[in-house]
Structure formats: structure tokens, C-alpha cells
Amino acid sequence: MELIVVCFIIAIASVMGWKAKSITKDGAIAAFIVGLLIYLGFSYQGLFLLGCFFCSSSFFSKYQNKRKRIAADILEKGEQRDIIQVFANGGVPAFLGFIYSFGFISQQTALVCFCISLAAANADTWASEIGTMSKKEPRLLLTMKKVPRGTSGAVSILGTTAAIGGALFIAFISYLLFSLSLVWVVYIALFGFLGNLLDTIIGQTVQVKYKCTYCGKITEKQNHCNFKGVKISEYSFLNNDAVNFLSIILATGLGFLFS
Template sequence: MVFSQTTALIGLILNLAIAIYAFKREWLDAGGTVAALTVGVLVFSFGGWTWLALLLFFFASSNALGRQWVKEKKLPRQEFAKEGVRDFWQVFANGGLAALLAVLYNVYQSPAIFAAFLGVIATITADTWGTEVGVLEKKPRLVTTFKGVKRGTSGAVSKLGLATTFAAGFLIAVLIYFLDWAGAIVGGSLGGSVTAAFGEPVRQFVGGFGLVLLTAFVAVVGGLADSFFGATVQGVYYCAKCKKETEKRLHRCGCKTKLKRGYAVIDNDAVNLLASIVGAAVAFALYSFFFH
């Protein structure tokens, strides 16, 4: 979509409404709302409807899944660094790269950049879904050693989690087909410029099963990358009093925890950002190699 003041204004109004709604429902705190608004406006103004719809699919589905099986997830979730309400860095870690790619797309107009954006969406959706559903699995294993670990451990993978990441990627691909179809219909009745605004980058993809494969594959790769970074570089702490591994620096019991593995500077947000960079790079490379 060609950037204009009008689209930026529409983007601002649309995203402001969504951000306020999310803030009121306590999906986002104040900082998270500002970050989400910034990401949403950039993605819409520089990418277009399709891009924003994909971003909203991630946001809405993640929030919906987050509210499922609350009882079952209560125990493992206690050791997560952050729960429930998303803050500035959480939103930035998930959406920052997506916004940057929208801006780059506007400069270079390359469908490979849209592929990279797709890689980010597939990865962050796969990671969130994989965490929300995978944490239900009774006996997860660490992605690096395949040793059995406690539910909720950073870097843990399970069959259920993997199947969920694949489903996330597959559904995103289906959504792209739908958006393309809707864009063609709306564009057909309203004229070429609307088609361009709606689904220009999508048009260049659709026409093969390759897109579905690419998105589902990248979702699994991105989800695994997230687990891998979680198992290797993410700072994981240990509470000596409770004898528990945790992501928290200050434990629930009030005790200061000790760094057990990984690096203190790399928290769950940093891991998400790293994984989305991998997802973007893999999607970009696969698209450039197979589709061009």
C-alpha cells in the first residue's frame, strides 16, 4: 500500500479504537497500549489491511487462548516472569520487527519482505499458542537435551505444543487465502486501487500450495527457535527456599533468586524477539529461493 496521510489517519483512528478496547479489557497496560498503537499504525500505514489483519489475528487469538484452561495452567504459570497483562517490552518484542518490516516494504516494495513479515507473524503466533497449549502437556522435554522437565520450563517442548505451532502456521496461511479472496472481491467491485490497498503483496504469493507449506514450516521453525533460545541463553533463576526454577528474579515467596543458567540480560521478551528474527530470516530466505 502506498503511504499517504489519509491511510495514516485511518490507521490511527482504527488502531486507537483497538488499543483502548484492549487497555480497558486489561490485555495491555499503559506502556503496552502505547507500543501496540505504534506498531498497529505503522503496520497499517505502510503495509495495509492484509498486514494489519494478520497482526490482529495474532493479538486476538493469543488473548483468547490466554483465557482458556486458566485452572490447569495456574501452577506452571506462576513461574513465568510476566502473566496476563502485556507491557511495553512484551508488545515491542512481538510487534517491533513486524512494524519495521512494514516500513521497509514501503521502501523496497519487495514481496520477500512481506514473506519476512509473515515469518514474524507465524513465529509469534506459534510461540504464544505453543506456550498457552503446550503448557498443558504433563511431560514436556527440554528442546536441547530431550530430558523431561517441569511444565512451564523455558525451552520445554511437547508433541502437543509442536502440533499447536503447526496448526497456527496453517491457520495463518488459510487466513491469507481468505484475505486475498476478500480483497479480490472488494477490489473487483471498487476498482484496482482498492485491490492494491487490500492485497497487493498477497496476490504475488497465492497461486500455489507453497504458501501454506512455507507459513506452517516457518511457524514450527520459529516456535522451535523460541524454545531453543529459552533452553540455552534465556536467564533462568532458582529459588533456594522453594527449591524451584523460575523466570522471576524476585520469587513469589519474597526471596531473591539466583541465576541458574543463561544470561541475565536475556529475558523472555528478548527470546521472543530473537525467535521472530529467525522466523523472518527463514521466511525471507525460503521465499527468495523458491518463489523467485
């Protein structure tokens, strides 16, 4: 009976996210699956932590949209998260909930890795959404070259501060929900921020980008100005969703190894 009630609550939350245009219809289905698997492993506390990530990221996605128009022209996808984006950010936490529910991993390890995965996702989301509002142009992390706001692999003081805040936010909520020690809170925040750093490095090096053959702008969109863009690097092969997923896996995996 309890599971039925929980499924109903998750379904309502997913539909509300779709109605609020924070996620697409297929994204709502993915959110339901992610929420259910997290509940199976980490109960209501896990669901609440997921909700903190989703609500905060949705808020900053919609906050001051007018100031983000330049970045939106570069980015492949908009503020509505589709099924791929939901699984890219929530797939690792959901997998951890699934394997912990079957006893394949110890409670402490599963919990810490779960919190790290959400901290990494939140750090990256806050950095992306808040960083694009920076008044100064960001710089590519590895070359320090100035680039337009929204460029993958670029950093700014505002965006980096937001990433730290996003990781700390999840770490602090984890502390309240799971009665973790302050040492684990710092640990979760550090590896959460590391996830954002890895996302930035991977985004600059191997994320696929295209040059518009009409206006010459470098974007994540293969089609821009109704023209097909030219891939600017033969070694790039990952889109933004794959970069997000990989950075969360790496941050969580490193957190597991050093825990």
C-alpha cells in the first residue's frame, strides 16, 4: 500500500513538472522512473533530496530568461528537460538506489555516492544557469581564452561560485536528512564540485561543437540559422547530455574509490 501511495506522489510531482514546462512529457516519464528507483533505495529522504535538486535547478533555469538569450542561441537544448536530460542527470542516483535496494552495496557507500551524484548534477546545473548571467565574458578553462556566455568548457567567477554553492546545497541537505557527519558533508561537496570541474574539462575537449556556415557562430547546434553547421573538431564526439552523464559517473566513481 505504501508503495502505491509513493508511486502516486511521484506521478503527481512528475506531471506538475511537465505542466510547469520544466520537463517534457517523456521527461516526466523518466522523472517517475528515477524517483521510484531512488525511493526504493533511499526512501522519502532520497526523494526529498532529488526534489531539492529538481526544484532548485528548475528555478534557476527559468530565472531571468531574458539575460540568457545569447547563451540559449548557443546551447543545443532549452530550459525544458527531456527524457535524455533527465536520465543524464538522474540516471546515476537512480542506479545507486536500485543496486542498494537489492543489497549489492553497503549502506554508507551507497548513501555517500548517491549524495555525490546529486551534488555533481546540481553543481553543474547551477554553474550553467547562473554563470550565463555573468556580466563578463567567461574564459575557456584550459586556455583562458574569452568566449561567449554559454560556451561549453568556459568558466566565470559567478559560475564557479554557483557551482560551489550548488554542491554545498546538496551536501547540507544531505546532512539534515541522513544525519551525516560534517566530514562527509565536506566530502560530498568537494566531489560534487569536482563533477562540475570534470564537466567543464570534458565539455571543452571532446564535446561536439559546430560552426554555423551562415553567421560563423560556434554552437552546440548542428543546425543554426537554418543551415547545417560544420564540426569544428574531428576528435569531438559527445553531446552535452553525454558530457553531463560522464562527469557525474566520474565524480561518483572517484568518490567511491576514496571513501
